[in-house]
Amino acid sequence: MAGCTTSAQDAADPLPSWNDTASRKAIIGFVTNVTRQGGTDFVPVSERIATFDNDGTLWGEQPIYVQGAFAFDRVKALASQHPEWTQTQPFKGVLEGDMKAVAASGEKGLLEIIGATHAGNTTEEFETIVRDWIGTARHPTTKRLYTEMVYQPMLEVLMYLRANGFKTFIVSGGGVEFMRPWAERVYGIPREQVIGSRIKVTYEPRNGRPVLLRLPEADFIDDHAGKPVGIHQVIGRRPIAAFGNSDGDFEMLEWTTSARGPRFGLIVHHTDAKREWAYDRASHIGTLMRALDEAPAHGWTIVDMQRDWKVIYPVQR
Amino acid sequence: MAGCTTSAQDAADPLPSWNDTASRKAIIGFVTNVTRQGGTDFVPVSERIATFDNDGTLWGEQPIYVQGAFAFDRVKALASQHPEWTQTQPFKGVLEGDMKAVAASGEKGLLEIIGATHAGNTTEEFETIVRDWIGTARHPTTKRLYTEMVYQPMLEVLMYLRANGFKTFIVSGGGVEFMRPWAERVYGIPREQVIGSRIKVTYEPRNGRPVLLRLPEADFIDDHAGKPVGIHQVIGRRPIAAFGNSDGDFEMLEWTTSARGPRFGLIVHHTDAKREWAYDRASHIGTLMRALDEAPAHGWTIVDMQRDWKVIYPVQR
Numbered sequence: 001m002a003g004c005t006t007s008a009q010d011a012a013d014p015l016p017s018w019n020d021t022a023s024r025k026a027i028i029g030f031v032t033n034v035t036r037q038g039g040t041d042f043v044p045v046s047e048r049i050a051t052f053d054n055d056g057t058l059w060g061e062q063p064i065y066v067q068g069a070f071a072f073d074r075v076k077a078l079a080s081q082h083p084e085w086t087q088t089q090p091f092k093g094v095l096e097g098d099m100k101a102v103a104a105s106g107e108k109g110l111l112e113i114i115g116a117t118h119a120g121n122t123t124e125e126f127e128t129i130v131r132d133w134i135g136t137a138r139h140p141t142t143k144r145l146y147t148e149m150v151y152q153p154m155l156e157v158l159m160y161l162r163a164n165g166f167k168t169f170i171v172s173g174g175g176v177e178f179m180r181p182w183a184e185r186v187y188g189i190p191r192e193q194v195i196g197s198r199i200k201v202t203y204e205p206r207n208g209r210p211v212l213l214r215l216p217e218a219d220f221i222d223d224h225a226g227k228p229v230g231i232h233q234v235i236g237r238r239p240i241a242a243f244g245n246s247d248g249d250f251e252m253l254e255w256t257t258s259a260r261g262p263r264f265g266l267i268v269h270h271t272d273a274k275r276e277w278a279y280d281r282a283s284h285i286g287t288l289m290r291a292l293d294e295a296p297a298h299g300w301t302i303v304d305m306q307r308d309w310k311v312i313y314p315v316q317r
Numbered sequence: 318m319a320g321c322t323t324s325a326q327d328a329a330d331p332l333p334s335w336n337d338t339a340s341r342k343a344i345i346g347f348v349t350n351v352t353r354q355g356g357t358d359f360v361p362v363s364e365r366i367a368t369f370d371n372d373g374t375l376w377g378e379q380p381i382y383v384q385g386a387f388a389f390d391r392v393k394a395l396a397s398q399h400p401e402w403t404q405t406q407p408f409k410g411v412l413e414g415d416m417k418a419v420a421a422s423g424e425k426g427l428l429e430i431i432g433a434t435h436a437g438n439t440t441e442e443f444e445t446i447v448r449d450w451i452g453t454a455r456h457p458t459t460k461r462l463y464t465e466m467v468y469q470p471m472l473e474v475l476m477y478l479r480a481n482g483f484k485t486f487i488v489s490g491g492g493v494e495f496m497r498p499w500a501e502r503v504y505g506i507p508r509e510q511v512i513g514s515r516i517k518v519t520y521e522p523r524n525g526r527p528v529l530l531r532l533p534e535a536d537f538i539d540d541h542a543g544k545p546v547g548i549h550q551v552i553g554r555r556p557i558a559a560f561g562n563s564d565g566d567f568e569m570l571e572w573t574t575s576a577r578g579p580r581f582g583l584i585v586h587h588t589d590a591k592r593e594w595a596y597d598r599a600s601h602i603g604t605l606m607r608a609l610d611e612a613p614a615h616g617w618t619i620v621d622m623q624r625d626w627k628v629i630y631p632v633q634r
Contacts, residue, residue: 046507123549167509180553190363191553192484192509201549203542203568210572212549225520232440232518232529234551236497236508251520255527 014160016310017153023266023308026301027157030264034240035164041262045165049239051231051252052158054172054179054196056245056286057268058187059150060139062277065285066146067178070133074117082116091116115216119199122211123177130181147186148316153309154243154268158187161241169193169239171231173223173248177214195230197222227252240264246286253291257298265300267291272306331477333627334470340583340625343618344474347581351557352481358579362482366556368548368569369475371489371496371513373562373603374585375504376467377456379594382602383463384495387450391434399433408433432533436516439528440494447498461630464503469631471560471585475504478558486510486556488548490540490565494531512547514539544569557581563603570608574615582617584608589623 018024034043055061075085075094085091090109093101102109118126138145158168170179170189176196183189198219201212222230228251231239241264242249242256249267257263269288270279280288295302305312335341351360372378392402392411402408407426410418419426435443455462475485485506487496493513500506515536518529539547545568548556558581559566559573570582586605587596597605612619622629 046501049509176550176553184363192366192551194553198550201546203545203572205568205571208571208575210545210568210575212545228520228527228529229518233493233515234509236493236511251522251527254522254525255520258525258527 014163015153015156017156019308019310021304021308023301023303026264027160027266030241030262031160031164034262043240043262047237047240048161048164048166049169049235049237050161050166050241051169051171051195051227051235051239051243051256052154053244053246053249053252054170054174056270057151057243057249058154058158058170059146060276061286062279063140063285065174067174069137069140069146070130070178071113071117073133073137074129075113078116111216114199118175118178119214119216122213123201124211126177126214127181130178134182144313144316147182149313150186151268151309152311152314155187155314157243158189162188166241167193169195169231169235171222171227171242171252172196173221173226175199176222195222195234197226223248225251228255231255242266243268244291245270246288247290248287250291250294253298253300257300263299265295265298266303267295267300268303269305271304272309272312274306275312276305278306331480332470332473334473336625336627338621338625340618340620343581344477344583347558347579348477348481351579360557360579364554364557365478365481365483366486366552366554367478367483367558368486368488368512368544368552368556368560368573369471370561370563370566370569371487371491373587374468374560374566375471375475375487376463377593378603379596380457380602382491384491386454386457386463387447387495388430388434390450390454391446392430395433428533428535431516435492435495436531436533439530440518441528443494443531444498447495451499461633464499465633466630467503468585468626469628470626472504472631474560475506479505483558484510486512486548486552488539488544488559488569489513490538490543492516493539512539512551514543540565542568545572548572559583560585561608562587563605564607565604567608567611570615570617574617580616582612582615583620584612584617585620586622588621589626589629591623592629593622595623 015024033041052058055065072094079085090102090105161168168189174196176198179196180191180194183194200215200217200219204211204213238259239256242253243266245268253265257265270277332341350358369375372382389411396402407419407422478485487506491513493511493515496513497508497511500511517532517534517536521528521530555576556573559570560583562585574580574582587594
């Protein structure tokens, strides 16, 4: 999918799925500016770091995060080994499709679901589970594979930046090990450029056939102020461009754009109830309030999906 | 320094500072093998990950770790702001050059020194301090800049691997923020490919001019079993080649070489008392015992510095 725009198209128009609005002009203006040899805003290749949130920025996040759908499917797949789950929340709610009961179990319930579905196996076992699931699971209403619900205009931005010497990173609140198995194939982003939330892993030698065992304990939450921290841990330099869609991305954009030199921040505003979803302030997923209000003061570009994007998803093959 | 071998030399001999011994043959054999198109051991570029310990593997670590020398110099630089240090260990010991007193303060003393010299400032302030120090500080006996005490034969290995499509990473027990300011210039390894121990940082907005503040608290220790964990956190794939020099690298080499497919492990054995230092089992720094004993069973290459290396350090300019 990452390769579906031909290089001939690239030369003619690097962003063919974008209408010719202010957002498109801002992206192209920034990239032209920082790559102009001898220009005052020229940025050397080593400093061309761009970070992208994933859920709601590179792919859809409604009606629930894709990783949530994965966790629920895992509960169902594992239920036969846990007969007690038919009587215990939040598992009972998941098995009966009673989302109110799941929600009522709160953060404690969420952690129990993560512990039961994301831990207790090796990193290689978990990777196989994710790979198998992402290859077949489909969105409840669009019936597309989730990897076919990535945003075509954003794929073009990723390719355009890389064609101009940028290293593109994912910086997501989602689990890093949930994204790595497919990020390269879908986004062209290699595993070592995926930053996300982590659970603890421990090294077990197992008689010379060592494994990394996934523990039911959070190690790092890559959201809000965690995003600049995660960027610092893994990349060790400040991005010059950051792309997000919710208040969870506020600090990443603030960190990126508050330094000297040319900087670019972009917020994907979900405004297209017909082709995708329309939500911002009142949404429980991808809440966008502070970042929307403060974007103008920071000079951030706000993408209006309905107006700015010719298509949402890649053409299905 | 990373560019001091010309490409003409590369073509003729990628490892000109290596004698033509088994170690050199093993390195070249491995690289030839995994890059041979259509060969059974061919490894795609995306999987060509090589990890290098730093202290004792890429540069010297005697008589104390370079970062230790940095910390002691910082104590001296900060002493005028801390008159109480002339009366309190371990600071008193550092100021008086009484290493026995410093050692007697144990791990608690070490943590106090780290807290006093490595924390309480922003990441940008700390970077400036490291840059200034590394640009001028010299080794007590060789009088070289520490960055001139990197191993020329290992610089050639780094370049040779990269010329063959490898991504080279540092995976060190040392502090990641102590290495990043100079790793690209000295080793050709960009900041985002440096993995090390971390202290906690916290994001402080400071009225729209945010900083990352360094806290006096360990976040991650990248040594022993921490090395495969750090590799997993940051790279997310298993290396196919790993280079170390001490038992702190054992798990990294074990993790790297215990998977299927072509794998390469190498231990730098410090055997050259005349040109560098000779130490292994009994040394407090860079203790090498288990990894030396078990290397043959794992098929790891053991470099004998005295025999295998024509030169130790780069020619001084």
